[in-house]
Amino acid sequence: MSNKGSKNTYGNMVHNHRIGRKGNRTPKRRFCDLLPLILLLFVFWPLNLAAKDLTCNRLPMLMEAFHDNHYSMKSMTPQIKAQAVQQMIKRLDPSKTLLYESDIQTIKPLLLDLFVSAEKGNCASLQPVYSLLVTRARENEAMVKKILGPDFRLDDRMELVIDVEKRLFPKTAAAKQEILKKIVQFQIENSLLSGIDMAEAKKQQIHRYELQTKRVVEQNPAQLITTTAEAFAGSLDPHTSYLCPKNLEDLQIQMKLSLEGIGAMLSSDTGFTIIEELVPGGGAEKSGMLKPKDRIIAVAQEGEKPVNVIDMDLRDVVSMIRGKKGTRVTLTILRPGQSKDRFDVTIMRDKIDMKEQEAKITYETKKAGGRLYRFGVIDLPSFYGGEKGGKSSYEDMKRILAEAKLQRVDGIVLNLSRNGGGLLDEAVRLAGLFIGKGGIVAVRDGRGEVTILSNGSPSMWVLREKRKVVRLPLESQRWLYTGPLVVLTSRMSASASEIVTGALKDYRRAVIVGADHTYGKGSVQALIPLPWELGGMKVTTGLYFLPGGQSTQKTGVAADVVLPAWASLEDVGESSLDYPLPAQTIQPFISLRGKEVPAWNPVDGTLIAALATKSQARVEKNAKFAKIIKDSKEVSARKGIVQIAEFRKTMKEENGGKEKKTPSELRQKAREENEPFVNESINVLMDMIAHVQIRQTSPTSNTARGVSVNEIGVAGRQIH
Secondary structure (H helix, E strand, O other): OOOOOOOEOOEOOOOOOOOOOOOOOOOOOOHHHHOOOOOOOOOOOOOOOOOOOOOHHHHHHHHHHHHHHOOOOOOOOHHHHHHHHHHHHHHHOOOOOOOOHHHHHHHHHHHHHHHHHHHHOOOOOHHHHHHHHHHHHHHHHHHHHHHOOOOOOOOOOOEEEOOHHHOOOOOOHHHHHHHHHHHHHHHHHHHHHOOOOHHHHHHHHHHHHHHHHHHHHHOOHHHHHHHHHHHHHHOOOOOOEEEOHHHHHHHHHHHHOEEEEOOEEEEEEOOEEEEEEEOOOOHHHHHOOOOOOOEEEEEEEOOOOOEEOOOOOHHHHHHHHOOOOOOEEEEEEEOOOOOOOEEEEEEEOEEEEOHHHOOEEEEEEEEEOOEEEEEEEEEOOOEOOOOOOOOOHHHHHHHHHHHHHHOOOOEEEEEOOOOOOEOHHHHHHHHHHHHOOEEEEEEEEOOOOEEEEEEOOOOOOOEEOOEEEEEEOOOOHHHOOOOOEEEEEOOOOOOHHHHHHHHHHHOOOOEEEEOOEOOOOOEEEEEEEOOOOOOEEEEEEEEEEOOOOEEOOOOOOEOOEEOOOOHHHOOOOHHHOOOOOOOOEOOOOHHHHOOOOOOOOOOOHHHHHHHHHHHHHHHHHOHHHHHHHHHHHHHHHHOOEEEHHHHHHHHHHHHOOOOOOOHHHHHHHHHHHHHHHHHHHHHHHHHHHHHHHHHHOOOOOOHHHOOOOHHHOOOOOOOO
16 A cells, blocks of 8 residues: 655655556546556655545546556456446445345446446436435335334344345345344344443434434435445455545544544444543643543534534544644533533644554563563554654664663564554565565566565665666664564554565564464555545555565465464455455565675574474463463354344453443453463563574584674674
């Protein structure tokens, strides 16, 4: 994934990238000629994000631009049209509770015609589709009101298929009413568990479906054009997408780890915008007047009248509250449980840093052989950055590793188990802090040209056999960490985290611990800001390859030491998505390191086998892993079906009767669930050190020849 501007991280790297299809055409100024292009995972540039509706006459140019820039899908084919129709249906009725099976057969020809005529700027087919959606939404609302009539009772035996993929579209009104009855039963049970009485719970559910009708009506044919663009983009591969201005803004915030606003996490419930959490140091917290669970019922810009936001879409409310640093916004608050009096709070907007998503290190100690060992556990949720002078995962990692060396750690666990990716240049340079000089990743574009990103100085192009090598500046050796290293992964470790993990594995630099394999996202996206304030397009422009020449596409990076996985992650991965690209291979490029001797002790097969055996023995005796295995088997046995009685029991055990956990409670729960995996990674690290120390003291070891453990970087306590 990435973003493109008139200049990018690698200087002129993208300026020669041709935007357009091959072949003879009459010269004309095309939509794609207006697009500034940015290659690779994420590089952000300031944009004017004033929301503009995508119009039908823009669709032909937008679709052409997707084809021009995509890695392999260069023109509209019957397969792409069919996939676009499937994606459109998923977006129109994601829960399969709105449309009948006969409706699907009715709208398929209309949608097929839409994606043919949209290339000519004609979206007339959307009108009958919209009319059908409105009719079905009103029908659902009426059905729910009937279900929740005076005779409504909870049925503990009620079962619901929670996996939408296994759910069929209803054939009859009776079948639809039955699925809605099941869903409403679970929603009512959820409300009752949070302490709401039956009358209020029924009232909330009716209002929820009234809001659903309202949202469908508001999604008029003009707004469905955006859905059409999203469906078309999704038909090309799982990671190509059209981003409306609001979605583009969210993506920028995610990668920069900062935004300008009041510093509050918001949610929506039955038409109310709820404050879930106050960000420490933000304007909302500093006001001293706001609390979690407060309801925002109106928003006023400086010098303007308040706008009622009850029943307004959460995305629209968030857009009203965000704003430039130094400006003010006034919120009208309704605090439940105390009184129904409203009060106003005026807050100065400021830059908010999302510190929870920054890299951080904690320290753990472990005693073995009469000695106390100290380990650093680095949690890296994403590869963030992209703004000059802003947050950078690479710079944060440099600082953390320097601190770890001062703490004289004996080894490091790099936790990438919840890292879904990020900026490619951040990942490449960060990997260099553990490897030093050498190629980290190669990217092959749609023309078959391979570009290798390597840590080394100075920056230059090297042409050889259709390969280009981009050398990023190599940091001083004093920043290089050469001690024992374990990388913790999961099925959620994706994209840039797979690049780092795969490079460390190919260079035999670290032991990989975690799920059987990582996510398997081996494609590279370009984020292209669109003209006319229409947002952006994220397009798959290439596949990336590890130093050993393998792609992680669909297969991911295999763990050396495999740990039990949560059942909820069994289906997580690239191969489970719609239309994933096939995996490929290229010639290895580990040779870029030349004859340079590694500054670390390379991991070998003997060490991995020994570590895996010891880990398996521990896992079999560990109560927490035993529970994970037991719970996973039970979930698999249910085959995606849940019963109300089981649901009630689980909610009471996990949430203590609360309808849902707060963001801080969810983070704490995630840490607790991750704890056995981190602890076992530390155990593997301890075994790793012990194993190497035993080898070092053998008659043929380096130590026997007068080389100390610290000199070859085994104990990891060097001060560079």
